[in-house]
Amino acid sequence: MISFNVPAFTGRELYYIKQAIENNKLSGDGEFTAKCSKWFEENYKCKKALLTTSCTHALEMAAILLDINEGDEIIMPSYTFVSTANAFVLRGAKIVFVDIRPDTMNIDEKKIEEAITTRTKAIVPVHYAGVSCEMDTIMQIAKKYNLMVVEDAAQGVNSYYKGKALGTIGHLGCYSFHETKNYNCGEGGALLINDDRLVERAEIIREKGTDRSKFFRGQVDKYGWVDIGSSYLPSELNAAYLYGQLENAEQINQNRLASWQYYYEHLQDLFENGDITLPVVPNNCSHNAHMFYIKVRDLVERTELIKYLKDRGIGAVFHYIPLHSSKAGQSYSIFHGEDINTTKESEALLRLPLYYNMEKTIIKKVIEAIRSFYLDKNRGVQFERHYFSGR
Structure with a gap:
C-alpha cells in the first residue's frame, strides 16, 4: 500500500530526545523549546516565536490576544480546517466566510472588503498547500479598516511571499507541526508574534495567565495570576524531536x-x-x-x-x-x-x-x-x- 503520508524522520530526533531525558527536563520551556523558538526568530525574522501544543492552540491564543468578544466578526475562507473558525467561535465571534480563488484555493482578496462591517475585528487568511494568499492586498485592507490579521500558516512553514516567510506578514502567524506537516513532532504548533504590542501578553496567556516567564528571566521576584490563559506549552520531548527536523x-x-x-x-x-x-x-x-x-x-x-x-x-x-x-x-x-x-x-x-x-x-x-x-x-x-x- 502506498501511504498518503509518512511522517518525516531524519535520525537526529532520537538523539535530541535522549538528551532531553538526560537533562531531567521534560516539561515545557526547556533547552529545546528555546532552540526551536530561536530558530524561527533568526530564520524568519519574527519578533517572537512561542511553541505551542498545536496550531489549534496557537489560533486560540491569537483570538485571546486580539480580545475577540461576543458579536465580533472574523473574515476567513470556508475552505479550511475547523480550528481556524473554532478558535474565534470559542470567544463568541461570528465567522464571516467569503469565497476562494479557484487558482490557489486561497481566500479571494477581492471579496474581503465588501464583507467588512463595523463589527469586523480581524481577517484570517489561510495559506492553502503552503502557497501564499495575496498578502499585500490583505494587509492594505486591514490597515484601511484598522483590522488585525492572523495568518493561518499551518501548511506554510518555510514558504514565502515576496521574500517574507509566511506567518511573519500579519500581526500574528500560526504554524502546525502535526505529523502530516513538512516538519513535525507528532503534535505541535507555534505562534509567531510580529507586533511588539502583543509579545508580553502572549507569553502570559501561554503560561496559564501568569507572568512566570518574567520570573524565570529575573524581571520579577515572584510570579502570579495576571490575565486569562491556559497551558499551551509542548513538552521538551516534542521540542527535541522538532529541533532535529529544523536542523535539516x-x-x-x-x-x-x-x-x-x-x-x-x-x-x-x-x-x-x-x-x-x-x-x-x-x-x-x-x-x-x-x-x-x-x-x-x-x-x-x-x-x-x-x-x-x-x-x-x-x-x-x-x-x-x-x-x-x-x-x-x-x-x-x-x-x-x-x-x-x-x-x-x-x-x-x-x-x-x-x-x-x-x-x-x-x-x-x-x-x-x-x-x-x-x-x-x-x-x-x-x-x-x-x-x-x-x-
Whole structure:
C-alpha cells in the first residue's frame, strides 16, 4: 500500500530526545523549546516565536490576544480546517466566510472588503498547500479598516511571499507541526508574534495567565495570576524531536520540492489533454511542497478516481468539506456573497501521496495509475460515442 503520508524522520530526533531525558527536563520551556523558538526568530525574522501544543492552540491564543468578544466578526475562507473558525467561535465571534480563488484555493482578496462591517475585528487568511494568499492586498485592507490579521500558516512553514516567510506578514502567524506537516513532532504548533504590542501578553496567556516567564528571566521576584490563559506549552520531548527536523529543514524542503516537481512535470500530458488541473503557484510565491493535488471534473469523477487508486494500493484523499455547509457552520457563521468557487473547487480536489524521502518509483506508480484511469475512462467515452452514433 502506498501511504498518503509518512511522517518525516531524519535520525537526529532520537538523539535530541535522549538528551532531553538526560537533562531531567521534560516539561515545557526547556533547552529545546528555546532552540526551536530561536530558530524561527533568526530564520524568519519574527519578533517572537512561542511553541505551542498545536496550531489549534496557537489560533486560540491569537483570538485571546486580539480580545475577540461576543458579536465580533472574523473574515476567513470556508475552505479550511475547523480550528481556524473554532478558535474565534470559542470567544463568541461570528465567522464571516467569503469565497476562494479557484487558482490557489486561497481566500479571494477581492471579496474581503465588501464583507467588512463595523463589527469586523480581524481577517484570517489561510495559506492553502503552503502557497501564499495575496498578502499585500490583505494587509492594505486591514490597515484601511484598522483590522488585525492572523495568518493561518499551518501548511506554510518555510514558504514565502515576496521574500517574507509566511506567518511573519500579519500581526500574528500560526504554524502546525502535526505529523502530516513538512516538519513535525507528532503534535505541535507555534505562534509567531510580529507586533511588539502583543509579545508580553502572549507569553502570559501561554503560561496559564501568569507572568512566570518574567520570573524565570529575573524581571520579577515572584510570579502570579495576571490575565486569562491556559497551558499551551509542548513538552521538551516534542521540542527535541522538532529541533532535529529544523536542523535539516532545507534538506527536507528540497527533497519534497523535487517530488512535487516530478509530479507536476509528469502529469502535464493529462493537464494538456484537459483531464485534470494542476496546482498554481503565483510568481511572487515560493512554496514548500506541502502537498500535491490535482483537480478533476467533478465530485463523481473524484470518487471514481479515489476508488480506482485504492484498488491499486494507493492512498489518495480529498480535503476539507467547506465549513459553511457543516452543521456547526450554519450556527456560527454566515457566507458573505455567492459561493461560486468554494464548494465546486473543493469537490474536484484530490491530494496525492507526498512525503519526505518518497522514492521516485512510488511517484511513478501513482502517476501511471492516474494516467491509466483516464486512458480507460476516455476509451469508454469514445466507445460510447461511437456505439450510439452508429445507431
